[in-house]
Amino acid sequence: xxxxxxxxxxxxxxxxxxxxxxxxxxxxxxxxxxxxxxxxxxxxxxxxxxxxxxxxxxxxxxxxxxxxxxxxxxxxxxxxxxxxxxxxxxxxxxxxxxxxxxxxxxxxxxxxxxxxxxxxxxxxxxxxxxxxxxxxxxxxxxxxxxxxxxxxxxxxxxxxxxxxxxxxxxxxxxxxxxxxxxxxxxxxxxxxxxxxxxxxxxxxxxxxxxxxxxxxxxxxxxxxxxxxxxxxxxxxxxxxxxxxxxxxxxxxxxxxxxxxxxxxxxxxxxxxxxxxxxxxxxxxxxxxxxxxxxxxxxxxxxxxxxxxxxxxxxxxxxxxxxxxxxxxxxxxxxxxxxxxxxxxxxxxxxxxxxxxxxxxxxxxxxxxxxxxxxxxxxxxx
Amino acid sequence: xxxxxxxxxxxxxxxxxxxxxxxxxxxxxxxxxxxxxxxxxxxxxxxxxxxxxxxxxxxxxxxxxxxxxxxxxxxxxxxxxxxxxxxxxxxxxxxxxxxxxxxxxxxxxxxxxxxxxxxxxxxxxxxxxxxxxxxxxxxxxxxxxxxxxxxxxxxxxxxxxxxxxxxxxxxxxxxxxxxxxxxxxxxxxxxxxxxxxxxxxxxxxxxxxxxxxxxxxxxxxxxxxxxxxxxxxxxxxxxxxxxxxxxxxxxxxxxxxxxxxxxxxxxxxxxxxxxxxxxxxxxxxxxxxxxxxxxxxxxxxxxxxxxxxxxxxxxxxxxxxxxxxxxxxxxxxxxxxxxxxxxxxxxxxxxxxxxxxxxxxxxxxxxxxxxxx
Numbered sequence: 001x002x003x004x005x006x007x008x009x010x011x012x013x014x015x016x017x018x019x020x021x022x023x024x025x026x027x028x029x030x031x032x033x034x035x036x037x038x039x040x041x042x043x044x045x046x047x048x049x050x051x052x053x054x055x056x057x058x059x060x061x062x063x064x065x066x067x068x069x070x071x072x073x074x075x076x077x078x079x080x081x082x083x084x085x086x087x088x089x090x091x092x093x094x095x096x097x098x099x100x101x102x103x104x105x106x107x108x109x110x111x112x113x114x115x116x117x118x119x120x121x122x123x124x125x126x127x128x129x130x131x132x133x134x135x136x137x138x139x140x141x142x143x144x145x146x147x148x149x150x151x152x153x154x155x156x157x158x159x160x161x162x163x164x165x166x167x168x169x170x171x172x173x174x175x176x177x178x179x180x181x182x183x184x185x186x187x188x189x190x191x192x193x194x195x196x197x198x199x200x201x202x203x204x205x206x207x208x209x210x211x212x213x214x215x216x217x218x219x220x221x222x223x224x225x226x227x228x229x230x231x232x233x234x235x236x237x238x239x240x241x242x243x244x245x246x247x248x249x250x251x252x253x254x255x256x257x258x259x260x261x262x263x264x265x266x267x268x269x270x271x272x273x274x275x276x277x278x279x280x281x282x283x284x285x286x287x288x289x290x291x292x293x294x295x296x297x298x299x300x301x302x303x304x305x306x307x308x309x310x311x312x313x314x315x316x317x318x319x320x321x322x323x324x325x326x327x328x329x330x331x332x333x334x335x336x337x338x339x340x341x342x343x344x345x346x347x348x349x350x351x352x353x354x355x356x357x358x359x360x361x362x363x364x365x366x367x368x369x370x371x372x373x374x375x376x377x378x379x380x381x
Numbered sequence: 382x383x384x385x386x387x388x389x390x391x392x393x394x395x396x397x398x399x400x401x402x403x404x405x406x407x408x409x410x411x412x413x414x415x416x417x418x419x420x421x422x423x424x425x426x427x428x429x430x431x432x433x434x435x436x437x438x439x440x441x442x443x444x445x446x447x448x449x450x451x452x453x454x455x456x457x458x459x460x461x462x463x464x465x466x467x468x469x470x471x472x473x474x475x476x477x478x479x480x481x482x483x484x485x486x487x488x489x490x491x492x493x494x495x496x497x498x499x500x501x502x503x504x505x506x507x508x509x510x511x512x513x514x515x516x517x518x519x520x521x522x523x524x525x526x527x528x529x530x531x532x533x534x535x536x537x538x539x540x541x542x543x544x545x546x547x548x549x550x551x552x553x554x555x556x557x558x559x560x561x562x563x564x565x566x567x568x569x570x571x572x573x574x575x576x577x578x579x580x581x582x583x584x585x586x587x588x589x590x591x592x593x594x595x596x597x598x599x600x601x602x603x604x605x606x607x608x609x610x611x612x613x614x615x616x617x618x619x620x621x622x623x624x625x626x627x628x629x630x631x632x633x634x635x636x637x638x639x640x641x642x643x644x645x646x647x648x649x650x651x652x653x654x655x656x657x658x659x660x661x662x663x664x665x666x667x668x669x670x671x672x673x674x675x676x677x678x679x680x681x682x683x684x685x686x687x688x689x690x691x692x693x694x695x696x697x698x699x700x701x702x703x704x705x706x707x708x709x710x711x712x713x714x715x716x717x718x719x720x721x722x723x724x725x726x727x728x729x730x731x732x733x734x735x736x737x738x739x740x741x742x743x744x745x746x747x748x749x750x751x752x753x754x
Binding site: 278279280281341342343344345346347348349350352 | 556622746751752
């Protein structure tokens with residue numbers, strides 16, 4: 001039995017939300033992201049800016065050069081999250097299984113639901129209308145026999161499009177598309193594929209699977225299967241968060257290491273707060289350091305499970321001192337925590353140093369929960 | 382010089398001093414030896430690790446001379462251990478050392494001069510109390526396991542002994558659990574308070590069991606003495622934390638449950654817990670208690686439901702404990718049934734036997750664990 005997977009992608013989601021919040025932005029070129037005078041990047045851009053060559057992930061400065069009349073907005077992730085929840089609340093009523101892949105992407109499994117919802121294209125159109133009527137957000141829907149096909153299909157006809165790939169026609173659908181259409185083919189893999197003469201997905205599909213297994217390992221085999229129209233047919237309903245990270249690109253290159261250390265401390269405090277909010281502890285930390293010439297260094301270290309910024313920062317600082325070996329300005333510093341376990345904390349009978357600190361962090365958490373993160377800050381020392 | 386001894390007797394008295402002998406003592410290698418003195422047919426064994434010294438005497442079957450020498454402690458112990466009931470024929474001379482002949486073998490252990498061995502310490506005997514071996518054993522049985530094993534936490538790395546006109550109180554804690562054993566029958570006119578190191582308590586519990594034990598102490602040392610065996614130890618010169626505020630005086634709710642059922646269930650939870658910090662959750666209703674444990678890495682879990690009687694204010698959510706700590710507490714408490722007395726899920730929980738012996742109050746206090754969901 002063929003499965004019926006819908007992939008619903010909210011079109012230019014951040015821009016669309018900004019237009020709901022400020023209707024004067026409608027039909028105007030809008031870019032959500034970092035300051036165009038600074039070093040940030042484009043997070044999302046309206047379709048009006050895309051014809052000038054702007055795309056997400058591009059440095060804001062470059063986007064400004066390409067489309068100087070665009071309106072730049074810093075964006076509010078809190079608002080995006082609220083609208084994402086609203087869409088989810090609408091969708092959950094329909095499919096037996098739903099997976100939220102990101103803030104603006106949903107997979108829905110409608111296998112065996114033909115008799116309930118009738119023609120899937122008409123039903124997809126009904127969903128689009130429902131979301132537009134209730135929250136004024138445009139979306140594109142792709143329908144396929146697996147998640148990969150559904151995702152490629154939703155991207156095929158944007159904005160506000162519906163693409164249905166009939167079961168059995170997956171290979172034909174993909175055949176003439178460029179290889180970078182396949183999710184997972186990015187900056188690293190694309191040149192490697194092109195250097196071997198693979199420009200279209202059909203070029204990959206024609207080759208034996210063993211070739212990709214030998215050339216690219218397990219990921220190569222996965223790529224070959226996707227090129228042949230295969231993919232994951234079942235949805236993940238519970239997504240486990242695997243890491244929490246935070247990084248900062250400086251507005252100008254920093255040569256003052258104490259300033260980098262201060263930034264690292266602030267980032268560490270922020271991610272440890274997130275960890276505590278989720279009642280988790282982590283045992284691996286990764287430091288990221290990017291020099292002004294884009295040379296990037298990452299260093300990881302395993303520590304005892306913790307969510308205390310003091311313990312994490314002590315190790316992060318050592319990693320930073322060991323990693324910062326060149327007399328070149330720093331462009332970016334970041335820190336990530338992985339390898340989570342639910343929090344286990346033994347309460348103490350007596351007020352020793354450790355239990356006093358744990359109580360202090362509990363109090364900080366409560367203040368931040370009530371008044372927001374900036375309401376109280378811990379000192380670096 | 383020649384002497385004979387019964388192997389069982391020799392092994393018994395050797396086992397009193399053996400635990401004190403350090404396996405390796407690079408700074409004072411002489412302490413790796415046992416001091417042996419034979420005088421008028423009585424053998425006195427002595428060992429020391431500087432902090433604790435033990436001496437014990439027993440009568441030999443026969444001996445023809447008085448001698449004193451040092452013998453490698455571990456080698457002597459390993460040789461005598463498990464020989465069975467037999468006569469040991471021993472010879473000693475300065476050149477060949479100690480020769481032991483058994484029914485089936487011959488052993489030669491080198492010896493050295495006793496001159497550099499530290500003298501057995503003395504305790505000023507101004508303070509003296511006498512306690513029955515049984516009472517002492519009982520107090521140690523309830524408290525020893527709860528003494529902190531962390532050398533850095535000096536103040537709680539020993540057993541607090543308080544004796545006064547109201548009775549005697551023995552308190553041990555590792556900072557997360559605390560045991561208080563009170564015996565109102567054993568009392569003295571003056572107020573006495575000492576902290577005895579954990580290792581000393583372990584040694585004392587193995588040596589003194591039946592006879593009256595005479596305890597003398599001064600500001601720095603304590604001596605336990607009975608039937609020719611003396612244990613002298615330094616005392617811990619730190620302030621024991623004020624334990625009274627952490628012992629709940631009242632409770633909002635209490636749970637009555639079979640001790641053995643809860644204990645065996647906890648033991649079954651252990652293989653399903655995190656190795657590094659095993660934790661189990663308890664969800665309590667009026668007549669049932671649900672306990673569960675889950676290993677996060679693999680997702681393996683165990684769940685059991687036990688009958689209980691719960692009265693008082695319902696707990697707002699589950700209460701969690703370190704599994705190994707709870708097993709320790711339930712293993713050392715006595716009686717068929719126990720009370721678990723709660724205030725809130727983050728406050729100390731008092732565990733007590735439902736029936737206490739006359740003149741005795743055993744209170745075990747455990748701090749719960751906070752577990753993320």
